[in-house]
Amino acid sequence: MIPILFYSVAFLVILVDQISKYWIRTYLNVGDTMVVWEGVLHFKHFQNSGAAFGLFEGYGRLFVPVAIIITGIIIYMLKKGYINGKLLKIGVALFVGGAIGNAIDRILFNQVTDFIHVQFGQGILNVADYALSFGVILIFIDSVMDEIKKRKAANLN
Template sequence: MIYIIFIIGLILDYLTKIWAIDTLKGKPDITVIKGFFDLSYLENRGAAFGIFQGRVYLLAAVTLLVLVVLFVNYVKTKKKTLLFTLSNALILTGAVGNLIDRLRYGFVVDFISWHWKEAYYFPTFNVADICVTVGTGLLIIYILKEVD
């Protein structure tokens, strides 16, 4: 199951980023919900929230290290519950999706923009980021359940 989630997630991430490049790059944002949600092309040359700008090789190396640790941990874990498998699949998917962008373009394609009118903008993100975030949340839940 981990492989199916991984492949579907990577395809979805790839297709949405290609769509963003073809549809949004160099063009005005697409407003989905006025004052709240836009589709807006952004080339993120850093990591989460724009940190480590321009450090492509450092970020790629850290991502590869995280991928190896996660994969080895997954393989070594005897009790592979659905929650554990899903969380690992999503984190791996997101990490690989953004790694592909970094190595291919030198930046990560982001395009989902949530904001509150003009007062607050959450950092623009993509499908891979959603996978990492949801996967991490599920992994935290798994760990908390296992501690009990």
């Protein structure tokens, strides 16, 4: 059975990520800022050739094989039935979509287009970065809920 939820969410993340990055590259020069919500949200065009927060500057392409390997492992686990439940599938799909979205940038441009600057946060991120982060949060929540269910079931026996 094809995991439609997983593929739909991952595809949507990749699509929104790539369209938003294309829009930023087209309408904002690197370093330019657009105020979206004064004091809260700005779009600031930034090119990152490394990883999060500029770590590994110039070595961003090293993350492409990692994204491909993780995606392959996750698809294998989906097909084998190891990834069950909507929350976990959505979390994993967000993670994969974000990883692929940034990998596409690294392959095509040798850097990632970042632009989302939330005033009370750190760094300048993109849709893929947020998808990765929210994906990890959902995976964590699912694992905590699963552990709670297991403990409740063990206490009932």
